[in-house]
Amino acid sequence: MGTRSRPLSPHLQVYRFEWTMLLSITHRITGVGLAVGSILLVWWLIALAIGPGYFAMAQGMLSSWVGRLLLLGWTWAMFYHLCNGIRHLCWDAGWGLEIGTARNSGLAVVAGSILLTLIFWGAIYMLRGA
Numbered sequence: 001m002g003t004r005s006r007p008l009s010p011h012l013q014v015y016r017f018e019w020t021m022l023l024s025i026t027h028r029i030t031g032v033g034l035a036v037g038s039i040l041l042v043w044w045l046i047a048l049a050i051g052p053g054y055f056a057m058a059q060g061m062l063s064s065w066v067g068r069l070l071l072l073g074w075t076w077a078m079f080y081h082l083c084n085g086i087r088h089l090c091w092d093a094g095w096g097l098e099i100g101t102a103r104n105s106g107l108a109v110v111a112g113s114i115l116l117t118l119i120f121w122g123a124i125y126m127l128r129g130a
Helices: 019-050 052-063 065-092 099-129
Strands: none
Touching: 019 052, 019 065, 019 099, 052 065, 065 099
């Protein structure tokens, strides 16, 4: 029995890397990051329920530079996922599917997520100072 030569399915070496591809991959990664970050939030809430000593330890960890960096990343992932989710809802309605519009809306998602993260953390620091 001879083997037949079958065509290969397209793979990453065939596709040219595009901006929208990066945004799609980032959307999936931020979804996973939000799920993992939610575990951190639940741990913090459990520490609050257990008692002051355990909560002080959890609060100390989240107040460290590593904890704040994790919270900053989680906040950006939340706003990115939100903005890109709205973009996908628009696509589901048939709006913004043209190549130029898809590219520009992707840029708006990145810019919007960064801006919303900065506004959120700026408000946190302003409220802490008040």
